[in-house]
Amino acid sequence: MRCPFCSSEDTQVKDSRQAEDNTAVRRRRLCGKCAGRFTTFERVQLRELTVVKKSGRRTPFDRDKLARSIMIAMQKRPVEPERIEQMISGVVRQLESAGNSDITSDHIGALVMEGLAGLDKVAYVRYASVYKDFRATADFETFIEEEKLDSEESEEE
Known part of the structure; x- marks a missing residue:
């Protein structure tokens, strides 16, 4: 791994641990x-995903x-960072498992809206704006x- 400060390739892993709901490994590194x-x-x-813009x-x-973009919508909202990270990981998993490498920005936005609706209504409206x-x-x-x-109709059903 190349050092972001001096570009040296002489770096060592000092600590590794699970992160993001066990979907990633966090490594602390030291440049020699x-x-x-x-x-x-x-x-x-x-798979490699490609976003097709409007x-x-x-x-x-x-x-x-x-x-x-999600963190901007979540600014100053009382939601634990772990729950936000779980939602982000869930959206990425849905995109990767969809079977198509090309995804539209509209599809990504719809998945994020769905995730935010269940997480925080204020962030949901911010993102929607x-x-x-x-x-x-x-x-x-x-x-x-x-x-x-929509919520009244779904409560009646």
């Missing part, structure tokens, strides 16, 4: 050249980008009213 310490994560990757542009799937491209406060009102109707 500059003595810099850094952390790496090792995860199983079932414009048709194709980019490699980036788990960290997904996590950042970006995912559904809200332009005015009326968009928030409409979305919340539709959600109320």
Whole structure:
């Protein structure tokens, strides 16, 4: 593993432990050249995923980008980081096991919305405001009213 500080390849693993609900290995490393310490994560990757954007542009799937967007929606919300990480891992597992290497950004957004709906309603609405491209406060009102109707209908069933 190359050191992020001096680019030396002389690094040693000092500590390894399970992370992210046993879906990753966290390794603490030490650079032999500059003595810099850094952390790496090792995860199983079932297949290379490609995101197909609304414009048709194709980019490699980036788990960290997904996590950042979810963390923005979750800012200052009373949800344990472990539950957030479990949700992110669940979304990634669903994407990897879907059987298709090409996934649309809409599909990713829908899975995240589903996960956030069960985790935190405020984060769910925050994420929806970006995912559904809200332009005015009326968009928030409409979305919340539709959600109320959907939840009332599902309670009646």
